[in-house]
Amino acid sequence: MALLSNIVGFSLFGLATRFGQLGIQKRNLFDNPGGHIIAMAVFGYGGYWAYRWDQRAAVLLAMKREEIRERRVQAGTTGDA
Template sequence: MTLISSILGFSAFGFGARCFQLGLQHRPIFDAPTGHLIASGAFGVIGYGAFYADKKQTALLAEKKKILLERREKENLEWQANKGQQAHAV
């Protein structure tokens, strides 16, 4: 997901949530647009943060996967070496 789509998606959700809130209160939906701007802006900021949190978590998971694969390869080499020694001992 790109940065723009994250921000716009969260902003649209904030706008929809604000319209839903006003609808539940039986108030005119488009009477005061400042509330819509505040809700859209706040949710846009949340979308911005979610994008970079996802990016950071993806990088951390890739690093962790690299470490685990290196460790697995090392353990496989040690297992193969021990397996060869046991065959000679028998």
């Protein structure tokens, strides 16, 4: 569910960005819906990428924490001061 909400959230942000762009240009907001779809798709893909990056970072951090814990055990310190 987090993946879907991330993609939808980024897509809606892309739509808002497209509306902002057209608003600055003082153009009709509903003139070219293809541009809206492209903006939503690009930002949605960005949301997917951000979600995958977050998941991978969590795995890397867990691995690094385990490595640090093992080194502390080998050195004889637990870090519980």
